[in-house]
Amino acid sequence: LPGQLWRRATPLTTLSQVAGSYDYVIVGGGTSGLTVADRLTEDSTKTVLVVEYGEIVDNDTSLIMPSKGNPFPSQYMYNITSVPQANLSDRTASVPASNIVGGGSAINAMFFDRGAAADYDAWAALGNDGWGWSDLLPYFKKAVNFTPPSEHMQEEFDVTYNLSAYEGHGPIKLSYPPFQWPGVKIEWDAFADMNLTVSKEGADGDAVGRFWVPSSQDPIMQTRSDARLGYYERVKSRPNYHLLTLHKAVKINFANLTASGVTIQSRNGTTFTKTVKARKEVILAAGAIHTPQLLQLSGVGPASVLSALGIASVVDLEGVGQNFQDHPFFFMQYNFTSNVYPYPELLSENETYAVTAYAEYLANRTGPYSVGVGNTAAFVPLRNLTADYQTITSTLSTQDVSTYVDPSTPSSVLLGYAAQKEILVDRYQNTDSAVMEFPFSASTGPVFAFLKPLSRGTVNIASTNAFAEPAVDFRTLSNPVDLDVMIKILRYVREYFSTPTMTQLGPVELLPGSDVSTDEAITAMFRSTLVQSSFFHPCCTASMMPRQKGGVVGTDLLVYGVQKLSVVDASIMPLIPGTHLCETVYAVAEKAADMIKARL
Numbered sequence: 138l139p140g141q142l143w144r145r146a147t148p149l150t151t152l153s154q155v156a157g158s159y160d161y162v163i164v165g166g167g168t169s170g171l172t173v174a175d176r177l178t179e180d181s182t183k184t185v186l187v188v189e190y191g192e193i194v195d196n197d198t199s200l201i202m203p204s205k206g207n208p209f210p211s212q213y214m215y216n217i218t219s220v221p222q223a224n225l226s227d228r229t230a231s232v233p234a235s236n237i238v239g240g241g242s243a244i245n246a247m248f249f250d251r252g253a254a255a256d257y258d259a260w261a262a263l264g265n266d267g268w269g270w271s272d273l274l275p276y277f278k279k280a281v282n283f284t285p286p287s288e289h290m291q292e293e294f295d296v297t298y299n300l301s302a303y304e305g306h307g308p309i310k311l312s313y314p315p316f317q318w319p320g321v322k323i324e325w326d327a328f329a330d331m332n333l334t335v336s337k338e339g340a341d342g343d344a345v346g347r348f349w350v351p352s353s354q355d356p357i358m359q360t361r362s363d364a365r366l367g368y369y370e371r372v373k374s375r376p377n378y379h380l381l382t383l384h385k386a387v388k389i390n391f392a393n394l395t396a397s398g399v400t401i402q403s404r405n406g407t408t409f410t411k412t413v414k415a416r417k418e419v420i421l422a423a424g425a426i427h428t429p430q431l432l433q434l435s436g437v438g439p440a441s442v443l444s445a446l447g448i449a450s451v452v453d454l455e456g457v458g459q460n461f462q463d464h465p466f467f468f469m470q471y472n473f474t475s476n477v478y479p480y481p482e483l484l485s486e487n488e489t490y491a492v493t494a495y496a497e498y499l500a501n502r503t504g505p506y507s508v509g510v511g512n513t514a515a516f517v518p519l520r521n522l523t524a525d526y527q528t529i530t531s532t533l534s535t536q537d538v539s540t541y542v543d544p545s546t547p548s549s550v551l552l553g554y555a556a557q558k559e560i561l562v563d564r565y566q567n568t569d570s571a572v573m574e575f576p577f578s579a580s581t582g583p584v585f586a587f588l589k590p591l592s593r594g595t596v597n598i599a600s601t602n603a604f605a606e607p608a609v610d611f612r613t614l615s616n617p618v619d620l621d622v623m624i625k626i627l628r629y630v631r632e633y634f635s636t637p638t639m640t641q642l643g644p645v646e647l648l649p650g651s652d653v654s655t656d657e658a659i660t661a662m663f664r665s666t667l668v669q670s671s672f673f674h675p676c677c678t679a680s681m682m683p684r685q686k687g688g689v690v691g692t693d694l695l696v697y698g699v700q701k702l703s704v705v706d707a708s709i710m711p712l713i714p715g716t717h718l719c720e721t722v723y724a725v726a727e728k729a730a731d732m733i734k735a736r737l
């Protein structure tokens with residue numbers, strides 16, 4: 138190893154500190170990038186450089202306190218706005234992508250769940266042997282270290298769990314905060330009126346019904362546990378590990394179709410660049426927006442996108458930046474005329490209450506400030522959501538997917554969409570996975586996510602400047618089935634809020650308001666205001682699928698058509714699972730690291 142350069146426990150911040158070559162160069166020091174870097178540097182004979190656009194932030198309470206993360210801290214996020222959404226009255230959406238060491242795990246809402254087994258078995262069914270639920274389960278376990286809820290929380294709130302879902306002693310701490318709002322008990326019980334089953338443990342593959350979800354939270358300090366603390370701080374003194382912050386990888390370089398390294402530039406505006414060689418592999422972990430951007434900038438992507446900008450094609454890979462998915466959601470607003478005390482809005486309405494609660498958190502790590510977005514959710518399959526599930530399913534099964542996609546969608550990508558549609562038809566008919574999520578925490582402003590959308594968007598570069606953001610088009614509600622199901626979700630919600638149990642809270646619907654009752658009126662409100670494009674889960678833009686179905690990477694996570702280039706982040710998901718994505722990203726990255734280590 139080249140002398141002094143390798144003895145650094147603090148991150149590098151200038152290009153002159155960076156060596157000329159490493160075994161592995163990882164682009165992105167976020168959730169997946171730090172996970173893979175930790176595992177690869179376990180082998181002291183292998184050198185790793187992680188290049189990260191953001192910086193290390195470790196003294197900001199808005200990041201570490203569970204309750205302080207809302208709204209999400211824009212100073213640690215890229216400023217990206219989608220193109221106008223044609224089916225949302227041309228509204229634009231902000232595109233959630235973080236730039237900080239730790240990535241999404243450092244700023245997210247810490248709601249830490251896994252999808253249903255069927256959601257991952259769908260990945261395997263799309264041509265990805267070795268990527269079903271049972272293949273991923275050991276990696277879900279490997280990433281986490283679970284602390285069961287206290288006896289008090291178990292007795293008071295009936296928090297249930299199953300230790301066999303966790304087992305591991307991984308770097309990410311999971312726990313239940315020592316506080317929940319009392320209204321949660323009523324919300325929980327009201328689902329019995331809707332005959333929604335209880336799952337003892339959602340992380341066991343049974344993420345259907347209502348269940349408790351841990352937070353990525355330190356059980357003693359009641360602070361965030363993220364990729365930086367879990368996967369980086371613990372191992373940063375390894376002499377074979379370099380993290381370069383405040384820099385951007387602007388290009389992947391190729392020699393004879395083999396990735397040879399990356400070109401890096403400071404984000405401070407200087408035009409000076411440095412090219413670093415990767416002896417074994419370049420690994421992309423830049424997230425679902427920037428991984429396809431970097432591939433396209435480097436000549437790997439749909440020929441039409443590249444040629445329009447005069448970029449020389451390295452490989453015409455049609456799927457790069459296509460198949461873009463997220464969970465659309467809508468919000469509602471209620472007034473609870475007989476609310477139970479205390480309730481979450483007190484923190485913003487009543488200064489004395491907030492000050493006392495803050496002091497309690499600082500002194501004891503208990504009370505309202507120890508809980509973030511809450512730890513309960515209902516995950517409802519289509520069959521349980523609406524008696525019309527068969528009509529919706531048969532509409533979908535006879536649908537020609539090409540009708541609703543961007544007209545320029547390449548034919549291979551269309552084949553992939555058709556294969557996904559067949560799987561979703563199956564999921565819609567069965568009760569083994571959910572189409573709707575309602576994370577409930579006694580709030581009068583609840584949100585409802587649609588977990589199995591058909592609409593597919595795009596992330597395509599619009600400039601050859603690596604510092605210009607790509608054009609992001611969610612194409613929310615472009616497939617009419619999505620609108621149909623979201624209307625059913627709203628009707629289900631109204632039924633739920635009218636159950637005898639919920640009426641204890643005296644809920645009065647303010648938004649959209651009970652007078653908005655026909656499908657047409659609901660649609661109009663959805664389009665003009667209520668539906669949002671992103672539940673903070675962008676994914677699937679460099680998907681793992683056969684190349685002839687628009688895939689970008691194979692089951693080995695290597696990019697088709699070139700050598701020594703892999704993707705390990707949220708982009709590789711072929712089909713968005715019915716869950717918040719962070720835990721799945723960790724599991725994918727843990728599995729990726731094992732596969733990369735095993736390559737000769």
Ligand SMILES: Cc1cc2nc3c(=O)[nH]c(=O)nc-3n(C[C@H](O)[C@H](O)[C@H](O)COP(=O)(O)OP(=O)(O)OC[C@H]3O[C@@H](n4cnc5c(N)ncnc54)[C@H](O)[C@@H]3O)c2cc1C
Nearest residue numbers: 165167168169190240241245246247248386706707717719
């Ligand atoms: C606001 C928000 C809230 C969320 N809430 C939850 C939640 O409560 N629960 C949950 O499970 N999931 C949640 N998620 C989703 C989850 O956090 C993400 O899916 C996950 O962190 C993505 O991991 P990743 O490795 O794919 O990308 P990231 O973690 O985003 O990492 C990508 C990193 O690459 C860097 N980068 C990008 N391009 C370059 C480049 N060219 N050069 C150098 N560096 C680059 C970025 O700065 C970033 O740090 C949330 C996400 C967001 C944004």
